[in-house]
Structure formats: structure tokens, C-alpha cells
Amino acid sequence: MNTLLVIALSLIAAALARCPADWDHYNDRCFFLSRDNETFADALSLCEVIGKQYGRVATLATVDDAGTQKHLANLVSHTSSLGFYIGANDLVHEGTWVWVSSGHAITYNNWGPTQPNNRDGAEHCAVITYAPQDGFVYHWTDEPCTNQLTYICEMPFDNVNAPVVG
Ligand SMILES: [Ca+2]
Numbered sequence: 001m002n003t004l005l006v007i008a009l010s011l012i013a014a015a016l017a018r019c020p021a022d023w024d025h026y027n028d029r030c031f032f033l034s035r036d037n038e039t040f041a042d043a044l045s046l047c048e049v050i051g052k053q054y055g056r057v058a059t060l061a062t063v064d065d066a067g068t069q070k071h072l073a074n075l076v077s078h079t080s081s082l083g084f085y086i087g088a089n090d091l092v093h094e095g096t097w098v099w100v101s102s103g104h105a106i107t108y109n110n111w112g113p114t115q116p117n118n119r120d121g122a123e124h125c126a127v128i129t130y131a132p133q134d135g136f137v138y139h140w141t142d143e144p145c146t147n148q149l150t151y152i153c154e155m156p157f158d159n160v161n162a163p164v165v166g
Pocket residue numbers: 115116117118119123141142143
């Protein structure tokens with residue numbers, strides 16, 4: 001194949017694989033920190049809607065290893081929000097925490113002190129929380145899924161089906 005054509009196609013593929021301008025790239029995923037406050041269910045729906053704009057399947061963030069946790073904690077530390085929903089929840093079976101992205105049980109966690117505690121039997125959604133007075137420095141807490149909070153979406157980095165803004 002013509003060398004220039006190969007280079008051109010490579011450049012196009014690279015451009016399409018980028019994360020949108022207001023998203024953050026980490027390993028194989030793009031992450032988005034909201035500014036709006038939503039319930040867990042609305043946050044999930046909004047992630048999905050935003051992802052469709054880029055032709056990708058987006059969902060609430062799957063924080064499945066220490067590296068991802070550290071990366072997201074750093075992003076959160078540059079905001080003024082005290083809590084971001086991630087995708088972990090035990091809505092189906094109390095005490096069985098799963099990722100909304102896959103339905104698979106969580107294998108990594110970063111729960112803060114005494115968490116998850118399912119306070120008043122009403123806490124089924126995981127939040128990356130900054131409340132150092134309570135010992136939470138970007139640790140996870142379980143909170144009522146009806147709380148209105150900021151949230152973190154994720155979508156694949158390498159899906160090249162869509163136009164990318166930015
Ligand atoms: Ca809790």
C-alpha cells in the first residue's frame with residue numbers, strides 16, 4: 001500500500017481513538033467528571049446518553065484496580081465536589097457489590113473506614129468521597145442512590161466508530 005496512504009489512515013485512526021476534549025484518558029478508557037448533581041439512576045442514564053453522542057457505550061466508572069482509583073482520585077482532587085458516584089452498587093442483593101458496567105462482583109475496592117455500612121438500610125450506591133474529617137480521602141462510601149451527586153462516566157478509548165469532538 002502507498003506509504004502516504006498508510007500514514008494518513010494511521011493519523012485518522014489515532015484522531016478517532018482520542019477521548020473527547022472534556023474527557024480524561026487513562027489506559028483503555030476515557031473518563032468524564034460531571035458538574036451536575038444527579039441520582040445514581042439519572043447519572044447512569046446521562047452517561048449512556050453522552051456516550052451515544054460519540055458512538056460509544058458509556059456507563060458509570062468501573063474502578064477495578066488501584067491505578068484507576070489513584071488516577072480518578074487525582075482528578076476528583078481538582079474539583080470542589082465532595083462526592084462522585086461510581087458504578088459499584090448492591091441494589092440487587094444487599095451486600096453483593098457489583099459493577100453496573102458488567103454486573104460482575106467487585107474484586108477491588110477502596111472503602112473508607114466502617115464502609116460500606118448501609119446506614120438505615122438505605123445505602124446501595126458507591127461514591128468516591130472527600131470528607132477528611134470522617135477519614136474519607138477519596139475513599140468509597142455507600143450512600144442512598146437517591147442522593148443528588150456528581151458522577152464519573154467512562155467509555156472505551158479505542159472505539160473508532162464515531163466522530164470525536166475536540
Ligand atoms: Ca455508608
